[in-house]
Amino acid sequence: MKGIRQLAEHLDISIGTVSRALNGKPDVNEETRRRVLAAAEELGYVANQSGRSLRQGETKVIGLMIESSAEAVENADNFFLGVTSGLQSVFARHKLDLIMLPCPSDEDPHEYLKRIVARRIVDAMIISNMQRIDRRIDLLSRAKIPFVAVGRSLSPGNFPWIDLDFEGVADRAVERLVARGHRRIAITAPSSEVNLGYVFIESYRRALARHGIAFDPSLVIRVKSSEQGGYQAAHELLLLEERPTAVILIYELMAIGLYRRLMETGVVPGRDLAVIGFRDAPRARFLNPSLSCFRMSLYDLGVALGQTLLANVPAYRAFYPDAGRNVVWPLELMPGESDAFEIGTAKRSSSPSG
Amino acid sequence: MKGIRQLAEHLDISIGTVSRALNGKPDVNEETRRRVLAAAEELGYVANQSGRSLRQGETKVIGLMIESSAEAVENADNFFLGVTSGLQSVFARHKLDLIMLPCPSDEDPHEYLKRIVARRIVDAMIISNMQRIDRRIDLLSRAKIPFVAVGRSLSPGNFPWIDLDFEGVADRAVERLVARGHRRIAITAPSSEVNLGYVFIESYRRALARHGIAFDPSLVIRVKSSEQGGYQAAHELLLLEERPTAVILIYELMAIGLYRRLMETGVVPGRDLAVIGFRDAPRARFLNPSLSCFRMSLYDLGVALGQTLLANVPAYRAFYPDAGRNVVWPLELMPGESDAFEIGTAKRSSSPSG
DNA sequence: CCAACATTCGTAAACGTTTACGGAGTGCGT
DNA sequence: ACGCACTCCGTAAACGTTTACGAATGTTGG
Known part of the structure; x- marks a missing residue:
């Protein structure tokens, strides 16, 4: 089947009527429409998109x-x-x-x-x-x-835009960690050139401020949002002089690499370091310990x-x-084992500068 | 900029010449071509694809x-x-x-x-x-x-088709495992309705035959090729009366779930069970123990x-x-720790029926 | 019986390109 | 002066649709 012209000739009907019949236009006899639709189905005719687009100015x-x-x-x-x-x-x-x-x-x-x-x-x-x-x-x-x-x-x-609630995530993650006694909370993010990398860190900074915690630039780890990035993040984290007790990952997949590096050095996630992830859950279910994670559908x-x-x-x-x-x-928190522990009260009451 | 017509009018040249100039046709003055290209660049003209497709019958x-x-x-x-x-x-x-x-x-x-x-x-x-x-x-x-x-x-x-070398993979995986003393080798695959699920198992069956090992249908685990499927596979595997000593995964991602389930039951991959994966490596590097894996670019x-x-x-x-x-x-084997052990020689010399 | 209207359909233009064809201009050899 | 070849360009047809317009026919109301 070539085009609407052949279909029209086959039916011995004008090409215009065929088009109207196929497109559900009102001014066509119902009997005629039935015949046209049947013939189109039989011969497997479908309108050429280029021709249609050209005429209508839209491609669907x-x-x-x-x-x-x-x-x-x-x-x-x-x-x-x-x-x-x-x-x-x-x-x-x-x-x-x-x-x-x-x-x-x-x-x-x-x-x-x-x-x-x-x-x-x-x-x-x-x-x-x-x-x-x-x-x-x-x-x-x-x-x-x-x-x-x-x-x-x-x-x-x-x-028009739809954006993930990075601010809310940073806020609630910090909130949750502080409530468990953490004061030194690291965070990962991509380069600040991509908007996300900028916004996430700013939200984190504000959330810290609300809890009276000083912002420490060395706790912001700029790595790629991948498993390898997670590995790298853990590496950098462990080199810090005053080691953080918690880390917020911007991408849940990073946890795989992060866990791996932690295990290598004997640091146990969920006991020695709290971890909170972000963005997708199915993966997180299979980690050990299971990852606390902000997820969405x-x-x-x-x-x-x-x-x-x-x-x-x-x-x-x-x-x-x-x-x-x-x-x-909005994102929903799925609690896991990776941050299910509390820091001793001794540290909890230490001075903000500590 | 609307179309080639406006561009032609702007240049005070015929529409045909403009088209020829833009499309690199030979019969157009080089000076004219330069002008046309410059104007097109300046006004941001790009040919409408619908019109072009309609005329040429191709969409690029x-x-x-x-x-x-x-x-x-x-x-x-x-x-x-x-x-x-x-x-x-x-x-x-x-x-x-x-x-x-x-x-x-x-x-x-x-x-x-x-x-x-x-x-x-x-x-x-x-x-x-x-x-x-x-x-x-x-x-x-x-x-x-x-x-x-x-x-x-x-x-x-x-x-025309390009297919992964499932036969080669099954062959070499079995070969490798047998060389390390394994006789009961499990394998995972999707439903045999998708061609891959059928071919992979057939190749596995032939490879076993070549080493004089009887094919045991209960060792073929039909699960989804996902992390969850891997978890499920481990579960089914552990329920078998005579537990296999090795398993071939059709999709490397399954290893994550498989490891998880094994750990839960105290079975250590790479020591109690040999694991070989398939299809992509980057992930495998971050598993513990690292996954032996057939990979490709x-x-x-x-x-x-x-x-x-x-x-x-x-x-x-x-x-x-x-x-x-x-x-x-072809696929290339990246050896890892997940199958780097040998089964005792006692078992090695046991009868095929055992 | 005629005007007005409704229903159904055919005609032809338009969408933006590409390209076959032929015409205008130039240069060259005879 | 004429024919010829060559270079460059304009004209118009064609691609497959959709749709505005009007024609043809039947129907209704006065």
């Missing part, structure tokens, strides 16, 4: 931009795959398809997106891995391509992202009247 | 179909992300873009692919997760869409897939004269 495709950097691969992140199913559950209602756009690791993400946008391959975009200053926001705004970002950015402009996050996005594209806005434009996504 | 986009099933998400597989970078390194030379097509978990993969194909969104496809009988092969062949499959299938037809595999695919696309065939059409991809 939503893009999800991801990075395929070496680090992303190493992290073996299931984040996007998890979010994908939630997104698709929303898009399916509107017969929208989702494609993932992996930005080559040797290409500038901004240039890559520019090409995708210019080629008009997608109607809307989901972007992530936000930089503190991210030109993609300006690019998409100018091109009038609706989008939603996973994560905030300092770039100007009021754009990737599926639900995907649904929210889909709704927020579609609330910003005119054709679907009406379906999502109360989708949030800017959402701080 | 290659699709990589992946499954976003719950299990795939849980596995947090970095397989596709890793392959992606290798693929893109090949595609970049031809200015082809790669998109990932996540099949919704509640949709039939065959129907999903049918829709994508009919819409003519991609010029070529990479499919994976092959079923023993996989209708997608017939679908793509009929639609005359070039493709390459990751994995073999029993479906008829001579199609995902990047190289991606490159090979890209070349084999393009060798089947007429326009690019000439670039890849000696790309293999059917490749059995």
